[in-house]
Amino acid sequence: MIFTQDPNNELNDIxxxxxxxxxFVLADDNTKKHCLPLLNEAVLQKISGTxxxxxxxxxxxxxxxxxxxxxxNKRGADxxxxxxxxxxxxxxxxxxxxxxxxxxxxxxLNLPTTMLAMIDAAIGGKNGINLGHMKNQVGVVNxxxxxxxxxxxxxxxxxxxxxxxYAEALKHGLIKSKDAFQKTLNFANPDLESEQxxxxxxxxxxxxxxxxxxxxxxxxDRKALNFGHTIGHALEAISHKTGKPMLxxxxxxxxxxxxxxxxxxxxxxxxxxxxQTTELVTKYFPEPVFTSEDVNDLMAIxxxxxxxxxxxxxxxxxxxxxxxxxxxxxxxxxxxxxxxHLKSLCxx
Amino acid sequence: MIFTQDPNNELNDIxxxxxxxxxFVLADDNTKKHCLPLLNEAVLQKISGTxxxxxxxxxxxxxxxxxxxxxxNKRGADxxxxxxxxxxxxxxxxxxxxxxxxxxxxxxLNLPTTMLAMIDAAIGGKNGINLGHMKNQVGVVNxxxxxxxxxxxxxxxxxxxxxxxYAEALKHGLIKSKDAFQKTLNFANPDLESEQxxxxxxxxxxxxxxxxxxxxxxxxDRKALNFGHTIGHALEAISHKTGKPMLxxxxxxxxxxxxxxxxxxxxxxxxxxxxQTTELVTKYFPEPVFTSEDVNDLMAIxxxxxxxxxxxxxxxxxxxxxxxxxxxxxxxxxxxxxxxHLKSLCxx
Numbered sequence: 292m293i294f295t296q297d298p299n300n301e302l303n304d305i306x307x308x309x310x311x312x313x314x315f316v317l318a319d320d321n322t323k324k325h326c327l328p329l330l331n332e333a334v335l336q337k338i339s340g341t342x343x344x345x346x347x348x349x350x351x352x353x354x355x356x357x358x359x360x361x362x363x364n365k366r367g368a369d370x371x372x373x374x375x376x377x378x379x380x381x382x383x384x385x386x387x388x389x390x391x392x393x394x395x396x397x398x399x400l401n402l403p404t405t406m407l408a409m410i411d412a413a414i415g416g417k418n419g420i421n422l423g424h425m426k427n428q429v430g431v432v433n434x435x436x437x438x439x440x441x442x443x444x445x446x447x448x449x450x451x452x453x454x455x456x457y458a459e460a461l462k463h464g465l466i467k468s469k470d471a472f473q474k475t476l477n478f479a480n481p482d483l484e485s486e487q488x489x490x491x492x493x494x495x496x497x498x499x500x501x502x503x504x505x506x507x508x509x510x511x512d513r514k515a516l517n518f519g520h521t522i523g524h525a526l527e528a529i530s531h532k533t534g535k536p537m538l539x540x541x542x543x544x545x546x547x548x549x550x551x552x553x554x555x556x557x558x559x560x561x562x563x564x565x566x567q568t569t570e571l572v573t574k575y576f577p578e579p580v581f582t583s584e585d586v587n588d589l590m591a592i593x594x595x596x597x598x599x600x601x602x603x604x605x606x607x608x609x610x611x612x613x614x615x616x617x618x619x620x621x622x623x624x625x626x627x628x629x630x631x632h633l634k635s636l637c638x639x
Numbered sequence: 640m641i642f643t644q645d646p647n648n649e650l651n652d653i654x655x656x657x658x659x660x661x662x663f664v665l666a667d668d669n670t671k672k673h674c675l676p677l678l679n680e681a682v683l684q685k686i687s688g689t690x691x692x693x694x695x696x697x698x699x700x701x702x703x704x705x706x707x708x709x710x711x712n713k714r715g716a717d718x719x720x721x722x723x724x725x726x727x728x729x730x731x732x733x734x735x736x737x738x739x740x741x742x743x744x745x746x747x748l749n750l751p752t753t754m755l756a757m758i759d760a761a762i763g764g765k766n767g768i769n770l771g772h773m774k775n776q777v778g779v780v781n782x783x784x785x786x787x788x789x790x791x792x793x794x795x796x797x798x799x800x801x802x803x804x805y806a807e808a809l810k811h812g813l814i815k816s817k818d819a820f821q822k823t824l825n826f827a828n829p830d831l832e833s834e835q836x837x838x839x840x841x842x843x844x845x846x847x848x849x850x851x852x853x854x855x856x857x858x859x860d861r862k863a864l865n866f867g868h869t870i871g872h873a874l875e876a877i878s879h880k881t882g883k884p885m886l887x888x889x890x891x892x893x894x895x896x897x898x899x900x901x902x903x904x905x906x907x908x909x910x911x912x913x914x915q916t917t918e919l920v921t922k923y924f925p926e927p928v929f930t931s932e933d934v935n936d937l938m939a940i941x942x943x944x945x946x947x948x949x950x951x952x953x954x955x956x957x958x959x960x961x962x963x964x965x966x967x968x969x970x971x972x973x974x975x976x977x978x979x980h981l982k983s984l985c986x987x
Contacts, residue, residue, distance in 0.1 A: 312948050357701055360770055360777055364943065371948040392740070394945040395767060395778045396856075419743060422708055429708055430743045431779055508744075595712065597742040600660050600719040 292414070292500065294493055298402065298441040299331045302375075305437060306337045311398065312371040313339040315363065317386040319346035322378040325447040326404045338375075340366050344385070348536065351381045351420050353429070359389045363397075373398040373436070379405035379452075380412030380539065384427070387418030391433040401435045404444040406456025407540055410463070410496055413438055415503035415513075424528050425595055432508055442492060445483050454479070454575055455540030458519075460491075461568065462547060463498040466515045468613040471498065476567060479575050514617040517598055518607045519547030522629065525592040526579045532588075535580055544576040548636070549629040553621055554608040556628070564612060569636060578637040586630050590623070640762070640848065642841055646750065646789040647679045650723075653785060654685045659746065660719040661687040663711065665734040667694035670726040673795040674752045686723075688714050692733070696884065699729050699768050701777070707737045711745075721746040721784070727753035727800075728760030728887065732775070735766030739781040749783045752792040754804025755888050758811070758844055761786055763851035763861075772876050773943055780856055790840060793831050802827070802923055803888030806867075808839075809916065810895060811846040814863045816961040819846065824915060827923050862965040865946055866955045867895035870977065873940040874927045880936070883928055892924040896984070897977040901969055902956040904976070912960060917984065926985040934978050938971070 293301050306314060316338055318327055323343050327335075342362055344350050363372070376386030376399060383401045390399035403413035419430015445453065457479060464475030474491065481488040499516065506513040523539075523546025530537040548569055554560040581589065593604045604626070606619045641649050654662060664686055666675055671691050675683075690710055692698050711720070724734030724747060731749045738747035751761035767778015793801065805827060812823030822839065829836040847864065854861040871887075871894025878885040896917055902908040929937065941952045952974070954967045 312950070353701065353705060357770075364770065364773065364776065367950065369948050369950075370945060392767075392777050392779055394776060395765065395780055417743065419740075422705075422712065425712065428712065428742060429740050431740055431781075432743055433779075597718060600717050602660070602715065602717075 292438045292440060292496070294440045294496075296441070296443065298329075298439050299334050301439055302330065302334045305400070306334065306373075309373070309398075310371070311373040312369050313367060314373045314375065315339055315366070315368060316341045316375045316377050317359070317382055317389070318343050318377045319350070319379075319382055321346045322382065322404050326377055326444055329443065344382075346381070348381055348421070348531070348539070351385050353420060353422070355385060356389055356392075356420060359385075360393055363389075363393055368393065368397065370394050370397055373400060375400050375402055376413075376435075377402045377404060379403065379408045383408050383413040384418050384430070385420060387416070387433065387435065388420055388430050391418060391431050396433070398436045400437045400439065402439050402441070405448060406445060406453050407459060408456070409440050409442070409445075409492065410456050411459040411499060413440075414496060414499045416507065424531060424592075426524055426528060427597070434507075440496065442483065442489060450480075451538065454544075455538040458540035458544040458547065458576070460495045461571070462516070462519050462543065463495050465547070465551075465564070465568075465609060465612050466518055466615050467498045469611070471495075472564065472612045476571060479571055511617060514598065514607050515615040518609065518615065519543050519550050521593055521596055521598065521604065521606050522546040522549040522589075522626075524596065525589045526581065528592045529581055529585055529588055530579065533580065537577075537579060541576050542579065544572045545579045545633060548572055549633050550606060550608065552629045552632050553606065553625055554610070556625055557619070557621060558608050558610045558616065560609050560611060564609075573636055578639060579633065580639065581630075583634070586627060589630065590626065593626075640844070641785065641787045642844075643787060643789055644791065646677075646787050647682050649787055650678065650682045653748070654682065657721070657746075658719070659721040660717050661715060662721045662723065663687055663714070663716060664689045664723045664725050665707070665730055665737070666691050666725045667698070667727075667730055669694045670730065670752050674725055674792055677791065692730075694729070696729055696769070696879070696887070699733050701768060701770070703733060704737055704740075704768060707733075708741055711737075711741055716741065716745065718742050718745055721748060723748050723750055724761075724783075725750045725752060726756070727751065728756045731756050731761040732766050732778070733768060735764070735781065735783065736768055736778050739766060739779050744781070746784045748785045748787065750787050750789070753796060754793060754801045755807060756804070757788050757790070757793075757840065758804050759807040759847060762844060762847045764855060772879060772940075774872055774876060775945070782855075788844065790831065790837060798828075799886065802892075803886040806888035806892040806895065806924070808843045809919070810864070810867050810891065811843050813895070813899075813912070813916075813957060813960050814866055814963050815846045817959070819843075820912065820960045824919060827919055859965060862946065862955050863963040866957065866963065867891050867898050869941055869944055869946065869952065869954050870894040870897040870937075870974075872944065873937045874929065876940045877929060877933055877936055878927065881928065885925075885927060889924050890927065892920045893927045893981060896920055897981050898954060898956060900977045900980045901954065901973055902958070904973055905967070905969060906956050906958045906964065908957050908959060912957075921984055926987060927981065928987070929978075931982070934975060937978065938974065941974075
């Protein structure tokens, strides 16, 4: 991973020192407009073409892959070409999958532009697309040739976007240690140019990097990263069905509350961590919208979770910050209680 | 790799000793009818379901993948499920890709039923699908959990099918050694139950196994396996356009003649090998159908070959049997000559 205050030098070096037959950028409307222009002429002139897709999670589907595979083909991309994924998690997930499967795999490089992508999606080689309403049902695990993190891109985004990534940072704190969690609480609304923030960003990314280097294929430890995501993914999926899509991190923030609640009930997690997280999440993150009638749908969505096996919903839970337990079965009753608990925290 | 005269014991052991959450078979109409019944009750009762697709290369496309991903999802396949690919190269290519990408990868096992799949397609972890008329444009390299070769399946097939795989065996002989090539010449029309044939099959598969174990990602030596395929793939692709599809191996057999011709002209390959191969191929393999007007289309198809880089068509060629040279550029003039040479060997 390269953490840099100027991605141009790094990119220039990479493009000069590798003999790529061609170089393509994958961007969405937003990153094409706001991020691509931050690259300098020396870099831009080495780029053979830009592939642009619509922004938004809904674009992360098989039709977009077909479009991109064909487009790469038309533009003469071969096995020695490079794809630069310039965008948030949607772009790094989509572009990583397209590059990993085009002609059985070409070079790709992640240049994340959002907090979520920097801290989470662009690290660790998981990529993929959604299949209908099912998140990331199709994909592979394949590390990018390089990950270049340029925090300057964060200035192109609004608070909502920052918070969506910050939810994953909070999760990283919880699975790492009490200290890491307490530190994370200070950065819900940071000065993006401060040394403190840059230090925090680097440390927090390192939490994910360490876990995925130990367990790239999610046999055990990598499952820690799923904390907050079993319920988070269900909230996110149902919000897409109702036509009021939640940002991924927003769903994860509320999923984290629910799974801290379950951890408290089932594994005696100290209630302090639930309370501190609840205070922060209810202050900063928009509420999930679901009714008691939706709970059966939420359960059905969780039944489809990739992390399950043996037809049981599997959770990662916490005994304490840093003390995670994986593959936990939770009773339907307790899952229902956790949804009621979320509901009790909502105004609407 | 398991080479066996009875796949039931082996399959039973594998299904008993692994705790798969569910087991699915991918078959086509033909293998469902003729091969699946060769498995015994003990094996069949451990299978959760059979996914059936139409036989034929045309099925190897993204729409079939979407159908299969959705079907696996509907039937509750999770990350601990196993997919058994029961079929020829189309099925092992398709099933390998679907299994490698469903939920970012589930277990899969190849149980090849044709000569082509046993000797080539099911070995080495390459999988993928066609994109429009472009062969194997989308896929990954991912080894199956196991490869079980049961030569008894060959008895379910006709001579045409045998020959399609035999063309790859011929190529293996050519890239291995003079002796291996001479031996291969004896098995164009073998007794499938003879010890000699079983020995030949095993030795010939070992040629491919050895190369892919040295170079799984085709950085260098694995390219030897592409001998005959640059022109072979083009002949195959154009035959699909004209509505008279050639079997893969049939196209490769004629592609092998063309590339032996080029090897003779460009790398002084002894003409004996071209002559011996020509005699065998013209005797056993149906002629390719193309006109001099098709040559530009054939060139255009070769321009799209995955093996190319730097916008040049790249060939694997031979100085002698066992002495291959990779990434060779050939003049357009010599490629045209090789097509003329093929034409001169055809009756029509």
